Amino acid sequence: MKKFKINSLDHVAIRVKDLEVSAAWYEEVFGFTRNQFKEWGAFPIFMLAGKTAIALFPANENDQGINPKSQNVKIDHFAFNVTRENFELARKNYEMLGIKYEIQNHHYFESIYVNDPDEHTVELTTILVNEKEFYSDY
Numbered sequence: 001m002k003k004f005k006i007n008s009l010d011h012v013a014i015r016v017k018d019l020e021v022s023a024a025w026y027e028e029v030f031g032f033t034r035n036q037f038k039e040w041g042a043f044p045i046f047m048l049a050g051k052t053a054i055a056l057f058p059a060n061e062n063d064q065g066i067n068p069k070s071q072n073v074k075i076d077h078f079a080f081n082v083t084r085e086n087f088e089l090a091r092k093n094y095e096m097l098g099i100k101y102e103i104q105n106h107h108y109f110e111s112i113y114v115n116d117p118d119e120h121t122v123e124l125t126t127i128l129v130n131e132k133e134f135y136s137d138y
Contacts, residue, residue: 077121
């Protein structure tokens, strides 16, 4: 059986407390464009950056089984790949917007982390090593 390969991240679906607040945040902070398709109804709000997307769905805040600090089933974080130049522009943008961030060196990559309005961790990552050698299968 022939194996298939994934090209890139397509979208991440997340549950949020306020669709409007989250849509505005992703527009302002990351430059996503907001899309709502009549065929889908009021949600998801599909936030696009090129071919990468975040699908925003309303959270059920009355669900007592949800523990935002839990390490059980949930989105831990999601990451978008950026160039080194865009990594630095993002850091400057976070500072201008007053957004707290954390930078971590992961040897092969350097990452900058922020939290969205619902405390989802969003990572921007940039490669530090030779990309062709690291992704040798491609």
